[in-house]
Amino acid sequence: MYNPQLNKAGELIHLLSIEGLPQRILTQILDTAESFMEVSAREVKKVPLLRGKSVFNLFFENSTRTRTTFEIAAKRLSADVINLDINKSSTAKGETLLDTIDNLCAMHANLFVVRHASSGAPYLIAEHLQRIGRDDVHVVNAGDGRHAHPTQGLLDMYTIRHYKKDFSQLRVAIVGDILHSRVARSDIHALTTLGVPEVRAIGPETLLPKYMDKLGVHVFHDMEEGLRDCDVVIMLRLQNERMTGALLPSAGEYFRHYGLTPQKLARAKPDAIVMHPGPMNRGVEIHSAVADGPQAVILPQVTFGIAVRMAVMSIVAGN
């Protein structure tokens, strides 16, 4: 199968999607991130790996956490980071995406971190770079439309491995707006690739895609039933900005059925962890008592995210 993420030797040159990546590459990224966690705990939180390299953050869609953690990660690798404010840039004046890329390549860019509302935009860039013979320039997908958010998927796997040690005995539930969620899709591919035996998708019919069973996922519409005996609960944000048409009666009604309360969480295993990619809508998909409770690992996820992004950038830039 054609996979623009890998070179002929099977090494990662771009990170566009978890789908199509072998287990050994996911494990290599998680192992490398573990070494970078140690760097972030030092007095000098910087290593010289990407010294002299330029990382361009191209965020065509709003983001605070992801953009900031990519910026911190690149700076801790000693790269020069350039954040482009796309809304005020040439794109607003009508420049095409690929013309923007060509211009930035002329400024000696080495790595693009791309977030785009259109699914597939990072692929378009990676294929363009291959066409013009720039195999020294790398692309990392920071979220494209409804398609993929591979670094979030990887940091979620890092979090699960950190707390649960082993993937082979786990029952993982992903709850909420899976239809619009690129995080859910990346998580599902990562979980199945890493050998998690049972992945569950919990949500109302209107917010679950039709093909879930093809991904090997068990679908539940009753949250209490779906959470039973789970080891990991991944909550998703209700993405109002991507919703067209009436998919839900109201946020209040949604919370009643699919909001994670302490009562519903009690259905999962007592040592289950609760994750959320952020930003959280308290009182919509998660109760504050859970979000601030002892089972939540939402803030450690953010810290792990820096190490995982350092690992991804240093691996692709070195190949």
Next chain:
Amino acid sequence: MSQHPDALPDAEAQCRQLADLIRPQLHKKPALVGIFSGGAWIAERLRELLDLPEEIGMIDVSFYRDDFAEKGLHPQCRPTVIPFDVEGRHLILVDDVLYTGRTTRAAINELFDYGRPAAVELAVLVAAANCRWPRPTASGR
């Protein structure tokens, strides 16, 4: 039985020799740092032979190597662990082979990101004469 001239050196005997060389310096309260992977077990053995109470440090220089541009990141890197305060310490860096000196340089660079040691010495089992780093080729006396 006489030893074959090309036989591999006896690592245990060499560790003991190295320990004897380090022993006169124990009053400086040195801390050992082994370089992954070859230097790690030697540092552990030296700690036993010298009866040092302190945990040894382990360093993986993957993030500090100067061949990243050609070779990329080593696919199996391990976390560096320095379980003591480097600031002002007398450090003994331990590796199995000194060849070009590039690994040693990377390790020293990494150690200085933990603090400013009083001194860094190098203990190796085998020193091959192919050092690529400045050594005095001429000196005043």
